[in-house]
Amino acid sequence: MPLKGIRTVTAARNGVGAFILQCKRLDFHYCDWAGSSRGMVSFLKHSLPAFAKENPQIEIRVSPRPHKHPVIKGHYINGREKAVCVRNLEPEQILQKANLLKEASGEKLKRTKKPVTSINESVRGIWSPYHGDLRTI
Amino acid sequence: MFSRSALARAFALPLEQAARPSLTRTTTFRACLHQATTTAPTTQAEEPLSANRRTESSTPDTHPTRQTPSTTTFRTDLPPSKQPIPPTFTNPLRVSQSLLTTLPYLTSQKPHYISAHLHDRPYLLTEGDELRLPFRMPNVAPGDVLRFNRASVLGSRDFTLKGSPYIDERLFECRVRVMGVDSEPLRVKEKTKRRRRHVQRVTSKHRYTLLRVMDVKVKTVEELKSQGEVVVVEDEKA
Numbered sequence: 001m002p003l004k005g006i007r008t009v010t011a012a013r014n015g016v017g018a019f020i021l022q023c024k025r026l027d028f029h030y031c032d033w034a035g036s037s038r039g040m041v042s043f044l045k046h047s048l049p050a051f052a053k054e055n056p057q058i059e060i061r062v063s064p065r066p067h068k069h070p071v072i073k074g075h076y077i078n079g080r081e082k083a084v085c086v087r088n089l090e091p092e093q094i095l096q097k098a099n100l101l102k103e104a105s106g107e108k109l110k111r112t113k114k115p116v117t118s119i120n121e122s123v124r125g126i127w128s129p130y131h132g133d134l135r136t137i
Numbered sequence: 138m139f140s141r142s143a144l145a146r147a148f149a150l151p152l153e154q155a156a157r158p159s160l161t162r163t164t165t166f167r168a169c170l171h172q173a174t175t176t177a178p179t180t181q182a183e184e185p186l187s188a189n190r191r192t193e194s195s196t197p198d199t200h201p202t203r204q205t206p207s208t209t210t211f212r213t214d215l216p217p218s219k220q221p222i223p224p225t226f227t228n229p230l231r232v233s234q235s236l237l238t239t240l241p242y243l244t245s246q247k248p249h250y251i252s253a254h255l256h257d258r259p260y261l262l263t264e265g266d267e268l269r270l271p272f273r274m275p276n277v278a279p280g281d282v283l284r285f286n287r288a289s290v291l292g293s294r295d296f297t298l299k300g301s302p303y304i305d306e307r308l309f310e311c312r313v314r315v316m317g318v319d320s321e322p323l324r325v326k327e328k329t330k331r332r333r334r335h336v337q338r339v340t341s342k343h344r345y346t347l348l349r350v351m352d353v354k355v356k357t358v359e360e361l362k363s364q365g366e367v368v369v370v371e372d373e374k375a
Contacts (some may be wrong), residue, residue, distance in 0.1 A: 013265050015349035017279050020318055097143040103279055103318040104349055111321050118266040123250040123295055 005045035006079060022106045025075040026098065029065035039099050040070035043091040049100060058102065072097055074108025166322065170202060210269070217283070230307045231368045237358055243296040244355045251311050251353045252290040254303070262311065266350045269319060274346040277315045282351065285311040292357060307364070310354045316347040 014020055028044060031037040044062060052060050060101065069087035072094070076082070082104060086099045141263060232240075243249075253258045260268055277283070286306035291298045298304060321343050329338040 013349065015316050016265050017353055019314055019316075021279055070298075105317045106317050108318070109320055109322045112269060113270060116260055116262060116266055116268050118263060120248065120263045120265060123248055123263055123292070 019064045021102070022061065022076050022078070023058055023102050023104065024077050025059040025061065026101060027071075027073040027075070028060070028062045029064050029068070029071045029073070030062070031068060031070065032064060033066065034069070036068045039091050039094055040086055043094045047091055047095055051095065055102060071072075072101060074101035074104065074106070076104070078106045080106045080108070082106065119133050140142075143308050151232040211358070226307075229363075229368050231370050232308075234369055237369060239296075239353070240298075240358055243291075243293055243298055244357045246293040246296060249291065249293050249353045249355060251285075251288050251309065253285040253311055254287040254289060255285065261349045262353060264350055264353050267316075268313065268348040268350065270346045270348060271345040272346070273318060274315070277346065279315055279317045281315040283315065283348070284315050285313060291353075308356055308361070309351065309354065312351040316349050319345045319347050321345070325364055 014022075020089045028040070028048070030040045030044060032041070048060070048062070052058075069085055070082055071082055071085055073083045082101060084101060086097055089097070215221075246261055250261060250263050252261050254260075255270070256272075258271075262268065287304055288304045288306075288309060288311065289300050291300075291304055291309055298308070323340055325344050326339045326341070328339055329335075
């Protein structure tokens with residue numbers, strides 16, 4: 001008898017039972033010297049503590065990145081990362097960008113035509129001409 | 138492959154169900170349960186409006202069962218803006234005797250599918266599906282639970298409950314979880330005018346709400362009766 005692997009009964013699907021936010025980490029990079037980081041520095045000083053308190057499930061890292069524009073990077077549980085450059089932005093705009101990264105799914109952006117994607121089998125089954133009763137016209 | 142037990146149960150349907158004019162006698166295993174044939178005309182005129190209002194407000198409603206139709210309990214774990222709103226219907230649910238006898242067939246046969254309507258668009262959903270709405274839903278955050286209360290069709294492999302046009306929202310539960318907001322790649326539309334060497338590029342980038350279907354459930358007769366909202370009416374035309 002050949003050895004058989006254990007087949008998975010169900011696929012883990014986030015949100016059906018427990019829900020985990022897709023964004024797991026946000027990195028904030030800034031530069032102390034450059035003028036494009038002015039809004040970012042102000043955001044880090046004033047708005048970031050409240051933002052971090054609102055979202056305890058997200059790990060937040062702040063680190064300098066000298067001689068570069070300020071960047072927010074989001075890391076997602078599907079392994080991807082998403083980076084947004086926030087040069088010359090006001091603190092409110094940076095907060096919007098942080099919220100965008102927080103709510104994003106981490107997937108690559110795609111244009112889809114169908115609203116529903118399903119991995120379930122068809123509930124009603126596939127129609128077969130060989131089953132069922134005969135119809136007389 | 139259809140299961141033999143379901144077939145046997147389907148053939149054991151009561152006679153008045155099988156002898157309906159809309160059904161041929163040979164198709165007993167695709168039985169249709171018509172829900173709204175027994176709805177009173179007053180409720181029919183009123184309920185779609187109330188259901189519409191609740192759907193459009195899209196307030197998260199996480200109550201599994203309601204005890205009384207007029208009051209809901211205050212939930213301490215939710216902010217005041219996200220409290221479940223009380224149901225807007227006033228009349229108790231009216232079901233016919235034939236629906237009461239045939240509903241267990243549908244309830245016991247899993248899985249179920251539902252054709253849920255949101256802003257008058259149908260979405261064919263089963264449990265665990267991912268739904269990307271064609272718009273961004275306002276005032277929701279990731280993790281919120283919404284309850285869809287409008288459905289036109291609800292069914293399993295062999296049985297279907299059809300509403301005319303919608304099923305009463307107290308007969309089923311369909312919950313979805315807000316997963317987040319997705320975006321599409323930047324679209325660039327090139328616009329030109331005649332005899333002008335200039336191309337205007339219009340960009341757009343829409344955002345969409347991602348939802349995940351948590352459960353699709355048909356309530357059992359016992360649950361309907363325990364809500365204390367069931368009024369059994371006799372069939373006017375059997």
